[in-house]
Amino acid sequence: MAEHNRQEEKLLKLRHSTAHVMAEAVLQLFPDAKLGIGPPIENGFYYDFDLPSSLTPDNLEEIEKRMKEIVKQNHSFKRKIVSKAEARELFKNQPYKIELLDELPDNEEISVYEQGGFTDLCKGPHLDNTSEIDPEGFKLLTVAGAYWRGKERNPMLQRIYGTVWQSAKELRTHLQQLKEIEQRDHRKLGKELDLFSTHEEAGPGLIYWHPKGARIRLVIEDYWRREHLKNGYEILFTPHIGKAQLWETSGHLDFYRESMYSPMKVDEQDFYVKPMNCPFHILVYKSDIRSYRDLPMRWAELGTVYRYERSGVMHGLMRVRGFTQDDAHIICTPEQIEGEILEVLRFSLKMWAAFGFSEIKAYLATRPKKSVGDEKSWSQAVDSLEKAIEAEGLDYEVDEGGGAFYGPKIDLKVKDALGREWQMTTIQFDFNLPERFDMTFVDRDGREKRPYMVHRALLGSLERFFGVLIEHYGGAFPVWLAPLQAVVIPVAPPFNQYAEKVAKKLEDADIRVEASVGEQRMNAKIRDAQNKKVPYMLILGEKERSESTVSIRTRKGEQIKDLKIGECISYIQDKIDKKELL
RNA sequence: GCCAGAAUAGCUCAGUGGCAGAGCAGCUCACUCGUAAUGAGCAGGUCGUGGGUUCAAAUCCCACUUCUGGCUCCA
Numbered sequence: 265m266a267e268h269n270r271q272e273e274k275l276l277k278l279r280h281s282t283a284h285v286m287a288e289a290v291l292q293l294f295p296d297a298k299l300g301i302g303p304p305i306e307n308g309f310y311y312d313f314d315l316p317s318s319l320t321p322d323n324l325e326e327i328e329k330r331m332k333e334i335v336k337q338n339h340s341f342k343r344k345i346v347s348k349a350e351a352r353e354l355f356k357n358q359p360y361k362i363e364l365l366d367e368l369p370d371n372e373e374i375s376v377y378e379q380g381g382f383t384d385l386c387k388g389p390h391l392d393n394t395s396e397i398d399p400e401g402f403k404l405l406t407v408a409g410a411y412w413r414g415k416e417r418n419p420m421l422q423r424i425y426g427t428v429w430q431s432a433k434e435l436r437t438h439l440q441q442l443k444e445i446e447q448r449d450h451r452k453l454g455k456e457l458d459l460f461s462t463h464e465e466a467g468p469g470l471i472y473w474h475p476k477g478a479r480i481r482l483v484i485e486d487y488w489r490r491e492h493l494k495n496g497y498e499i500l501f502t503p504h505i506g507k508a509q510l511w512e513t514s515g516h517l518d519f520y521r522e523s524m525y526s527p528m529k530v531d532e533q534d535f536y537v538k539p540m541n542c543p544f545h546i547l548v549y550k551s552d553i554r555s556y557r558d559l560p561m562r563w564a565e566l567g568t569v570y571r572y573e574r575s576g577v578m579h580g581l582m583r584v585r586g587f588t589q590d591d592a593h594i595i596c597t598p599e600q601i602e603g604e605i606l607e608v609l610r611f612s613l614k615m616w617a618a619f620g621f622s623e624i625k626a627y628l629a630t631r632p633k634k635s636v637g638d639e640k641s642w643s644q645a646v647d648s649l650e651k652a653i654e655a656e657g658l659d660y661e662v663d664e665g666g667g668a669f670y671g672p673k674i675d676l677k678v679k680d681a682l683g684r685e686w687q688m689t690t691i692q693f694d695f696n697l698p699e700r701f702d703m704t705f706v707d708r709d710g711r712e713k714r715p716y717m718v719h720r721a722l723l724g725s726l727e728r729f730f731g732v733l734i735e736h737y738g739g740a741f742p743v744w745l746a747p748l749q750a751v752v753i754p755v756a757p758p759f760n761q762y763a764e765k766v767a768k769k770l771e772d773a774d775i776r777v778e779a780s781v782g783e784q785r786m787n788a789k790i791r792d793a794q795n796k797k798v799p800y801m802l803i804l805g806e807k808e809r810s811e812s813t814v815s816i817r818t819r820k821g822e823q824i825k826d827l828k829i830g831e832c833i834s835y836i837q838d839k840i841d842k843k844e845l846l
Numbered sequence: 847g848c849c850a851g852a853a854u855a856g857c858u859c860a861g862u863g864g865c866a867g868a869g870c871a872g873c874u875c876a877c878u879c880g881u882a883a884u885g886a887g888c889a890g891g892u893c894g895u896g897g898g899u900u901c902a903a904a905u906c907c908c909a910c911u912u913c914u915g916g917c918u919c920c921a
Contacts, residue, residue: 318851406916407850409915410916415918416847416917462912465911468912515921519921573919574918576847576919578913757878757879787883788884795882804880
């Protein structure tokens, strides 16, 4: 562990120091550049510059070349402590640095690092010498706009992102990884595999599910509904729009308006498209007097919501304006809450396992400064969340004060096949809506009491989940999810009839299958099926026809020969039932 | 929303002011072929949209739309 930390520490220094070298190179090439900040980040570093003109890819190459020269000059990184006045003199031409200086508390030690002719205001730590940077171990990747200190009112600087590693070999591995990420990009695969699209003429951030994508969604939804019904949930369907008054009661028009689509006027009334399902579920709750005997209520809905996202933030399926949440609301008594939370967490983990995700980390967000609800409820809520995480033995972090104003929450991040974390599941207390809607239940003592309410989405949204799923599997879905599970390929046209017969039998056994009886040659058909990432290709010719068998070729290229048709069907069905990859 | 870049055939892309191209996919025809591309032919475009400059615009300029990389945002 100590060794691990030392490695981390070393990488951090390397990255931070390379950022300084880049800043030096930029200043040499553009003496008027004003420096922002340049920290190390995951896999590399960035540095922000205020420059009179925008940087081009050619500039990046120049900068990179200059950096290599600097590195080879073996400058040492020298740390110096200076007074505020000295620092101010040192950075008199660097307004952003002066701004940072001004904000440092007076008692704090001010350090600067110097290498070659370049000095930067910096806490450190750094390497001892530029020679510790492998000139073939780094690469500048992209240039992007970034607001000074992340504030929208501030000027926009140009940020150069770079990656740096201890050796050229590690850099190559990282670049290979970036290529792999690009290959698996759900937008690219979505097009190649004909899964979904968006349309310029119809509006951004709105997803069209094509037959193959929709097929996968159907399988996901079917599984989701069945599991919910098996786990004590009821399923609701609610409308897509509601009157302004409803959103006033819920508080959405006060706190969430900028994320909502503009209202439409119908019969002199303003109607809003729903950005959330909760108020609708609450209306169902309030349609009757509820007894403690009725609780807990667990109501789930695949509810399609629309939220206004700023134009620059949309991203494939991951960030959209219209999406379907796998939403549910649990309404229960305070005594029931601990058990309910534990059940939700268990259910969630089961769901993730089914879809092939096993590395999961929890993030517990507690009470922020501004919040509603009493102290006792909050601490009970946080307590039940924490207990559930611990009972499931999940790795977790606490985000102190990171909860919403209306309640604490657990978010789950799942790790995909490339080791990237995605925030998906959220389990969220709500002390606000039950109050606003005056939700009650009649308790054992005959008195009306306020129930607890928990929002939860396991997969998050179907769109985003689908995006993650595509990238996790690189488009090669496990058999149970694959839109097409098998293709029957005759070696030549005379066996078309037998191919169709086999396909029919699989179809009767609920396997999604096609007979490839076109005029192409067998090799072309195999290639075609391979490119579509169909799990199984069933090859057949004279031998198979005479013996009523097939030969399976998996998309990994493995062959299983001479299976009777019935054996082939049970083979595939078994893989489907067990939710295996192949 | 902001900064920067991009948009050419269904897809991937070439084309820097002078007749709009290629490969794949599609269609037609031929072929009895055993585990990743058989061959030949045909068809396919208001060069994202609108305006401007020019004898002439895919190409230069302006606006808009959408996408990409970031920033910001995500009660």
